[in-house]
Amino acid sequence: MWCEIPEKDNGFHYNLIQALGTLKPTDNYSRDLLIELERRLSALLRTCLPESRLFMIKDDRLAHLLFMGTDGFAMGFGIVGPSRRSSAIVEDFCDILLNVDRKT
Numbered sequence: 001m002w003c004e005i006p007e008k009d010n011g012f013h014y015n016l017i018q019a020l021g022t023l024k025p026t027d028n029y030s031r032d033l034l035i036e037l038e039r040r041l042s043a044l045l046r047t048c049l050p051e052s053r054l055f056m057i058k059d060d061r062l063a064h065l066l067f068m069g070t071d072g073f074a075m076g077f078g079i080v081g082p083s084r085r086s087s088a089i090v091e092d093f094c095d096i097l098l099n100v101d102r103k104t
Contacts, residue, residue, distance in 0.1 A: 001066050003086045006074035014078025017071055038063035053097060062097075 006013055023029050041063035046054065056062045076083055083089075095102050 001070045002073045002090055003083075005070050006077040006086075007082060011074070011077050013070070013074035017074055017078075034067065035060075038067065041066065050098060053099060056097065 020029070038060040042057045042060045045057050045062060049056065073083060073086060094100075
């Protein structure tokens with residue numbers, strides 16, 4: 001989510017964020033799609049996280065964090081291009097999720 005989606009289709013995700021950034025509270029933005037995608041992502045995460053880490057998907061909080069991070073990486077891609085650190089950040093984040101203690 002943090003490496004490929006922000007760069008997909010020549011950074012189209014950045015354009016989506018720009019458009020959403022122009023909305024006002026009175027524009028009746030619906031979060032229904034985001035909520036449904038978070039639910040689906042949580043279901044996928046449930047199949048790959050160890051039992052001891054399943055607390056992280058409670059109330060789709062981890063999925064929400066992943067989507068919000070994706071938006072941030074897309075913003076960066078739109079402004080300066082591909083992140084030179086996204087792969088390492090993803091590895092570190094996976095270590096946190098899986099409770100892996102990597103000393104390097």
